Amino acid sequence: xxxxxxxxxxxxxxxxxGLGVTELLGAWNLLRFFGISRGDRWVRAYGARELAxxxxxxxxxxxxxxxxxxxxxxxxxxATMGKGLREPGVRKGRLLAATGAVAGVTLLDIYAAARA
Numbered sequence: 001x002x003x004x005x006x007x008x009x010x011x012x013x014x015x016x017x018g019l020g021v022t023e024l025l026g027a028w029n030l031l032r033f034f035g036i037s038r039g040d041r042w043v044r045a046y047g048a049r050e051l052a053x054x055x056x057x058x059x060x061x062x063x064x065x066x067x068x069x070x071x072x073x074x075x076x077x078x079a080t081m082g083k084g085l086r087e088p089g090v091r092k093g094r095l096l097a098a099t100g101a102v103a104g105v106t107l108l109d110i111y112a113a114a115r116a
């Protein structure tokens with residue numbers, strides 16, 4: 001049980017690192033994939049947030065504050081994606097699928113934070 005409890009924050013840390021690097025280096029491409037014409041600075045800022053949370057979760061630092069930081073970041077991401085759905089030319093199917101994935105990860109983040 002203790003191993004499972006500690007492995008989820010670590011897995012979420014690696015997930016954050018991967019997503020953060022993707023958002024930092026590929027912001028423009030991500031936006032184009034979803035049919036969104038602007039916002040690459042925001043995506044890079046979100047990537048920096050993900051990377052910071054991920055590195056903290058992989059470090060010996062206390063996990064709980066960083067897990068709740070991920071939950072707060074998820075809420076920001078979901079709000080931003082909801083706003084993006086109203087953009088002209090957006091590829092709604094792609095953005096809805098990504099929103100569903102973020103919602104699923106949010107549930108994992110809440111679970112991990114509550115158990116930490």
